[in-house]
Every structure is written in C-alpha cells, then in structure tokens.
Amino acid sequence: MPSRNPGLDPAAAPPPPYRHRLAAIARPLSRTLAGTLGAYGLTAQATVVLSFLLALAGMARAEAVVAATLASFAIFAGISMATFHARSAGRAWLWLAATAVPLALLQWILSPLR
Numbered sequence: 001m002p003s004r005n006p007g008l009d010p011a012a013a014p015p016p017p018y019r020h021r022l023a024a025i026a027r028p029l030s031r032t033l034a035g036t037l038g039a040y041g042l043t044a045q046a047t048v049v050l051s052f053l054l055a056l057a058g059m060a061r062a063e064a065v066v067a068a069t070l071a072s073f074a075i076f077a078g079i080s081m082a083t084f085h086a087r088s089a090g091r092a093w094l095w096l097a098a099t100a101v102p103l104a105l106l107q108w109i110l111s112p113l114r
Contacts, residue, residue, distance in 0.1 A: 030089035038096040039079040045103045047072040052110035077101075 047068045054064035079096075086092035 010060060027089055031086075031092060032083065034086075034089055034092040034096060035080045035083040037081055038093065041074055042079050042096055042100055042103070043072050043076040045107060046075050049103055049110065052107070052112075056110065057073045 012013050050071060051061075051064045051068035053065055059067065083092040083096065088096060
C-alpha cells in the first residue's frame, strides 16, 4: 500500500551522500583503533617506564618487570575506557599522543642502555 505522503516514504528517500556514509564508518573505526591499538601501545610504554622506576626504587629487575606487567592489565583497562569516554576520536588520539610523548622522554632518560 503506497504512502499518502510520498515525501515521508523511507523507501523513496535518496541514499545519503558518500561522505556521510564514509564518516559513519570512519568515526567508530577510529575510536575503536584508539581504544585498542592506541591503548596497547601506550600501555606497553607505561609498563616499560614503570618497570624502570620500580628497579630504580630498589626492587630486583625481574620482580620489577613482573610487577609492571601485572599492573599493565589495569593500566590498559583504564586507558581503553578513557579513549572510549572521550568526546571524539580526535580527542582520544590527541590524549594518547600527549601522554605518549612524556612517557617516551621518561623511557629514554631512565633507560640503562644509553
């Protein structure tokens, strides 16, 4: 049965423009990549820095690595939740990058292989 108002018939509506369909795919994909791969990279970096700090605090190196690795599970969960909580995927990526830079500097400073 045809609709009385053809302007409200969803079957007669033209498809959305290509850029809107692409944005509808890219935004959640970017946020998902930030929450998974970005969080993984930042967690790995934080784990290295934490193990260096624990070793400097007097803990044996092996124990420092194990303790930092155990803490990395909670760190990953927190970072992942923060990226999905961000207002946009761009803010999530910006937050990940802004956190990675000081961690990279700390990692370079604390590294025993300089």
